[in-house]
Amino acid sequence: MSWDGIGMILAAILTIAIFSLLYRDNPFYRFAEHLLVGVSAGYYVVHYFYSSVIRKFAVPVFGQGDLWLLPGGVLGLLMLFRLGRKVQWVSRYAIAFYVAAWSGYLIPSVIKERIQAQIVGTLPPSPGSAPWIAILGSLLILVGVVSILIYFYFSVEHKGAVGKISQVGITFLMVGFGASFGYTVMGRVSLLIGRFQFLFQDLPQALGW
Amino acid sequence: MAGAPDRGLFHRLMNIDRRVIFLIIALSVALPILLPLNLPIGASREADAYYEAMEALRPGETMIFSFDYEPDTMAELDPMSLATLRHAFRKDVRVIALTNYAGGAGIAERILHEAAEEHGKEYGTDYVFLGYNPDWSATMLRMGESIRRTFPTDHYRTPTDEIPLLAEVDSYANVPLLVTVTASALAEYWVIWAGGKFDQKVIAGATAIQAVLVYPYFQTGQLSGFLGGLKGAAEYERSIDVDGAGVRGMDAQSMAHLLIVVFILIGNVAFLLHRMQGRRGG
Amino acid sequence: MKKTGPVILGFLVGTLMLIQFFTPNEWIEARYNNVLDWKQVVFGITLILGVISLFVYHWKKIEKRSEGWGYSVVTVAGLLFMIVVALIFSPERGPYPWMFDHVQAPMQATMFALLAFYVASASYRAFRARSFHAALLLIAGVVVMLGRVPLGELIGLQHVSSWILDYPNLAAKRGILIGVGLGMVSTAIKIIVGIERTYLGKGA
Numbered sequence: 001m002s003w004d005g006i007g008m009i010l011a012a013i014l015t016i017a018i019f020s021l022l023y024r025d026n027p028f029y030r031f032a033e034h035l036l037v038g039v040s041a042g043y044y045v046v047h048y049f050y051s052s053v054i055r056k057f058a059v060p061v062f063g064q065g066d067l068w069l070l071p072g073g074v075l076g077l078l079m080l081f082r083l084g085r086k087v088q089w090v091s092r093y094a095i096a097f098y099v100a101a102w103s104g105y106l107i108p109s110v111i112k113e114r115i116q117a118q119i120v121g122t123l124p125p126s127p128g129s130a131p132w133i134a135i136l137g138s139l140l141i142l143v144g145v146v147s148i149l150i151y152f153y154f155s156v157e158h159k160g161a162v163g164k165i166s167q168v169g170i171t172f173l174m175v176g177f178g179a180s181f182g183y184t185v186m187g188r189v190s191l192l193i194g195r196f197q198f199l200f201q202d203l204p205q206a207l208g209w
Numbered sequence: 210m211a212g213a214p215d216r217g218l219f220h221r222l223m224n225i226d227r228r229v230i231f232l233i234i235a236l237s238v239a240l241p242i243l244l245p246l247n248l249p250i251g252a253s254r255e256a257d258a259y260y261e262a263m264e265a266l267r268p269g270e271t272m273i274f275s276f277d278y279e280p281d282t283m284a285e286l287d288p289m290s291l292a293t294l295r296h297a298f299r300k301d302v303r304v305i306a307l308t309n310y311a312g313g314a315g316i317a318e319r320i321l322h323e324a325a326e327e328h329g330k331e332y333g334t335d336y337v338f339l340g341y342n343p344d345w346s347a348t349m350l351r352m353g354e355s356i357r358r359t360f361p362t363d364h365y366r367t368p369t370d371e372i373p374l375l376a377e378v379d380s381y382a383n384v385p386l387l388v389t390v391t392a393s394a395l396a397e398y399w400v401i402w403a404g405g406k407f408d409q410k411v412i413a414g415a416t417a418i419q420a421v422l423v424y425p426y427f428q429t430g431q432l433s434g435f436l437g438g439l440k441g442a443a444e445y446e447r448s449i450d451v452d453g454a455g456v457r458g459m460d461a462q463s464m465a466h467l468l469i470v471v472f473i474l475i476g477n478v479a480f481l482l483h484r485m486q487g488r489r490g491g
Numbered sequence: 492m493k494k495t496g497p498v499i500l501g502f503l504v505g506t507l508m509l510i511q512f513f514t515p516n517e518w519i520e521a522r523y524n525n526v527l528d529w530k531q532v533v534f535g536i537t538l539i540l541g542v543i544s545l546f547v548y549h550w551k552k553i554e555k556r557s558e559g560w561g562y563s564v565v566t567v568a569g570l571l572f573m574i575v576v577a578l579i580f581s582p583e584r585g586p587y588p589w590m591f592d593h594v595q596a597p598m599q600a601t602m603f604a605l606l607a608f609y610v611a612s613a614s615y616r617a618f619r620a621r622s623f624h625a626a627l628l629l630i631a632g633v634v635v636m637l638g639r640v641p642l643g644e645l646i647g648l649q650h651v652s653s654w655i656l657d658y659p660n661l662a663a664k665r666g667i668l669i670g671v672g673l674g675m676v677s678t679a680i681k682i683i684v685g686i687e688r689t690y691l692g693k694g695a
Contacts (some may be wrong), residue, residue: 007593018601022231022608030562036598037545039656040312042573043591045542046582047341052535056342056528059361059368068521072529072683075275076536083543092497092691099690100501101526103344103679108677112407114672115399118665121429123310137658139426144662145669150669154288159387159578169666174624176663178631179655180421183438185415185610185636189238189465190439192607193458194284194600201457202603230615231608238607246643251649280596311538312599315591316551344534348528353523365583400512406512417639424656440639445492463642465607470633472615477629480619 015195052076071147144172210278219491230472237468240462247459250462255427256405256444258434262386262412263293268301270385271378273352275399276320277345279312282416288442289414289453296449296460303374304336305356305384309345309395314364334373340364341460343396349402353409383408390414396423400431414441492695497684537643546570631655 017032019204055188057073060066067111075097081090122145150162202209245323266272274294278286297304308317321338330336339360342348351359356379357369369375378384387409396413403409412431415423417438426432436445439462442455504526511523513590549563557563620626637643638652681687687693 003589007589011597018250018605019600021605032561032563032598034562034565035569035597036595036602038569039573039595040578040591040599041542041566042544042570042620043315043569043587043595044311045315046574046577046587047541048343048535048538048542051311051341051540051581052343055360055530056535057583061532064361068525069528069532071525075529076532078583079533079536079540082540087692088692092493093500094533094537095618095691096501098507098530099502099528099535101684104505105346107351107509107676108512109401109405109517109678110672110675113401115669115676117429117431118406118669118672122426122665126593131524140297141662141665142656144659145666148630148663148666149670151417152666153351159464170624170650171627172659172666173458174628175655175659176421176667178633179630179660180662181420181493181529181628181632181637182635182652183417183421184516185466185632186438186462186639188284188438188604188607188610189462189469190417190458191286191600191604192238192283192284192465192657193242193439193461194287195597195604196235196242196461196687197284197454197457197568198597200239200242201669227612227616230612234608234611237594248645249643250641253649253653280599281622283596283600301494307673312595315588315596318588319592342531343538344531347530347534351524351531353522387607406680420657421660422664424661425668428657428661438639459641463640465611466636467642469611471635472611472619473629473633476615476618477620480621 005207008203010201012199015199019195143168148172214406219483220376222475222479230249234465238337238461240334241464242457245457246460246463248463250440250443250447250456251438252444252448253441254446255435255437256441259412259414259436259441259447260434260445262410262433263296263300263388266302266386269303270305271305271374272297272383272385273381274304274306274388275389275391275395276308276313276317277310277389277393277395278416279310279392280316281324281486282306282392282460283316284413284454285416285439285442286390286392288439288453289436289438289445290316291324292449292451292453292455292458293388293390294320294416295327295451298324298328298330298335299449301380305339305374307339307360307379308341311341311347312327314341317363333367335458335471336376337369337372339369340362346402350406351397353407360412374477381407386408387479388414391419392416393419394422394479396432396435397426400426404431406441426470430434448491494691497686497691497695502683502685507681509683542570631659 014032014035020026021029021159053076057069057076060069061073075094078094079086081092122142124135124142127135147165147169149160149169151166151173156162290362293480294304304321306321308314311340314483317338323335324337325332337407340363342360348359360369362368362390363372381403387399387403389396389411391413396411396415399413404411404476408432411421411431412434413432414436415438420435420437420441421425423432427435439455439458442453443459446453446455459461503584507522508526509520511519515596546567549566552560552563553567573587573590575589580586618629620629634648635652635655638648643649678687682690
């Protein structure tokens with residue numbers, strides 16, 4: 001039997017070991033669970049090390065002589081100070097660098113693409129420029145977005161007109177959450193289909209059963 | 210049915226061993242896989258837009274394909290990735306592939322090579338795999354300036370300066386389409402960083418859970434098309450006339466959904482009757 | 492040094508990354524690209540740190556023979572095995588990709604597939620129309636669930652589910668997007684100017 005064939009049988013055994021949790025917690029499941037954590041961590045750490053330390057630091061700095069990449073390595077080393085209790089504060093420099101850099105380029109992009117573009121998309125087309133059904137749909141979206149934003153505005157008490165508009169917002173949110181639930185079920189079922197396709201179609205086919 | 214429903218019956222119904230429910234669900238998925246019903250599969254507007262964006266690519270053009278998922282969601286997303294790459298290679302479109310998740314590297318290798326072998330494509334000139342890069346937002350922004358500087362080597366440790374495909378294409382400027390197949394919010398962030406800052410056209414394959422969140426970006430045109438969950442994959446497979454795991458899974462998907470709806474209905478009927486009886490009992 | 496230094500560094504880096512969007516200055520653009528490269532190194536090492544923590548946690552369990560230490564041996568052995576085979580055979584061939592394809596990927600996929608059973612069980616036991624809004628959520632969920640599969644399409648439900656997704660759902664998600672977006676921007680500003688420091692840990 002080929003290594004791939006052996007691998008598929010092993011994959012099937014491990015798949016069943018994890019499914020065994022559905023009956024009840026048992027040592028086979030626990031074994032598979034811990035093996036998954038160990039193997040995954042081992043797999044990831046190799047990629048993390050190669051892609052960051054080797055490829056983004058060692059190759060450009062030592063291979064291509066690009067000294068501008070040197071501070072990246074220094075900041076990365078500072079991060080390792082988290083491992084020592086007394087010197088943990090040193091890692092704050094790396095964390096501050098990372099979080100602030102992210103914050104810096106996030107501000108204009110989020111304002112432009114997430115806030116401004118979404119607000120523009122909410123404005124209904126002017127009458128006559130689109131079919132009336134499209135205009136009605138746009139108005140519905142406008143009502144929904146505005147009422148939800150008012151619902152999220154906690155600086156005023158949700159009473160009177162604000163309270164009523166908030167209720168409209170909650171109504172839209174509930175329909176949205178319902179749609180999310182429907183899609184969540186779809187996603188989870190698809191994952192199960194994938195495993196059953198492996199057990200009942202791919203495995204027998206590969207092994208010539 | 211004569212007389213009022215027995216309260217004990219509903220109590221028993223609601224306290225049924227959950228393993229019975231598990232078994233019924235397992236059967237609802239397994240049986241249609243073993244005995245397909247071949248239900249007809251319709252198309253959605255967003256999947257059609259995804260197909261049209263791919264179809265608009267011309268031979269010799271280059272697209273970026275990002276495998277932004279790990280094995281946990283490969284059942285949903287592998288069919289999309291495979292179908293998209295088959296479509297691209299069939300049209301002689303060149304592919305620059307990458308992943309923003311370490312676990313995506315193993316998936317990408319398998320799918321890329323499968324699609325490339327089917328169409329006789331050569332590594333380095335027709336397609337390239339850049340591998341995993343940590344920090345997706347920095348990767349997306351950095352690629353806009355230089356792909357080769359973002360990835361000094363490819364996944365196989367070959368310097369990217371020596372790869373013919375990357376000698377011609379080194380930023381979004383020469384890439385008419387970017388495809389992300391993702392299980393997280395990366396569709397949104399490709400739109401924000403690559404689309405917003407560099408005017409890159411983006412389409413996405415998304416897990417069902419993520420799909421529901423990208424509708425606002427599709428409506429504004431920031432996202433040119435998307436596939437939602439396994440159904441999206443099945444729709445796209447039908448569009449390119451190559452049935453795969455997406456189409457094969459649709460019968461099971463239908464049956465399991467139907468069963469879950471029945472579960473919800475039973476639960477709610479029992480709940481309402483129980484409440485009515487409680488009121489009557491005062 | 493311990494508190495103010497990181498905040499000053501954050502202010503300088505955050506400001507550089509912010510103003511880059513508004514200026515064509517080549518020097519600033521070059522430094523901006525440097526910061527993006529450095530960020531990737533820091534991020535990668537942070538992830539490695541997470542794996543080291545996992546190793547230390549299980550190693551201590553084994554040393555102390557804590558409850559379930561035998562399972563920790565499995566985790567540590569799996570972790571070390573992957574690193575060793577990647578070093579000996581390379582990550583591109585041999586046992587390393589084989590373990591990914593036949594051990595990690597199927598188990599990870601199955602772990603998430605378990606959720607299908609739990610979501611079905613929860614739907615049966617807990618998904619109740621107890622109020623108007625709960626009923627609305629339930630109806631929308633059922634329509635989308637059926638409308639997005641071939642069975643629902645046979646009875647025309649795809650039109651209703653598309654309408655829900657394209658209008659009320661879109662409005663809901665957009666409201667959340669804009670709300671969260673505003674929150675992100677205000678938090679980012681607070682981080683750059685040093686008002687928000689909780690991310691630096693205790694005592695900052």
